[in-house]
Amino acid sequence: MEKIYMIPVNDAYGESGGCPVCRLRDKAENNYLEYYLGPSLMEPDTRKITNKTGFCPVHMGKLNKAVTNRLGLGLVMHTHLKDFNEELNPKFKSAIPAKAGLLKGRNPDYKQKLNSVADLIEKRISTCPICDNLNDAMGHYVEVICWMFSHDKDFCEKFKKAEFHCLPHTVLLLRQASKLSQNEAADFVDALYSNNSQTFESLIANVEYFTLKFDYRNTDKPWGTSKNSIQRSMRFLSSDGRDFDEQQSKKQS
């Protein structure tokens, strides 16, 4: 089993609160963001890739926020726009339908041409090397998590004690578990299930308590763990913490 993935997995499960796989994802994502804003920007091989791919909306937003290398970001953007335009422009131009007149008949080909230009744009705007690298790393992480669960007793305990595994990462873990032998999958899925059902129950109870606090008869009761139960539920359902932090809801209320 690959050691380079075992250390971060152990670290993520060593910390408490939230989903450990989200912690792994966040760390890996930050590393890739730093990589793409770092010296790699000037390497022709990396530029060949980013000229073609650009970045997805989520990662453009994150690169924009990480103001460490504005010039680098400008250079990457410049050559990506050029590359995009060089491929798109001639196809776009030739897709402009000719007007049907007396001499020229109707040509329904234009419909297919317009759709293929739309397909080209759609394909190019959705590619992202950070997403690709991240998906690849997550594949290794879930493989290591399953392996460590059945080969490392300490890790097994840590896995069971995780606050929760968010639902998108439960998907990854279940798919990985489907590749295990039946006996290995039995213990792993049993632990994953217990963790999951306890999370559902406690969030349901917490959110209900949160709503009951709005009843004037309960004003003096303590908030307890229900105070941030909405945000915790959102993080559990989505694996995404960006707009679900407790500060955000305070600003709005």
Ligand SMILES: [Zn+2]
């Ligand atoms: Zn997660």
Ligand SMILES: [Zn+2]
């Ligand atoms: Zn991305």
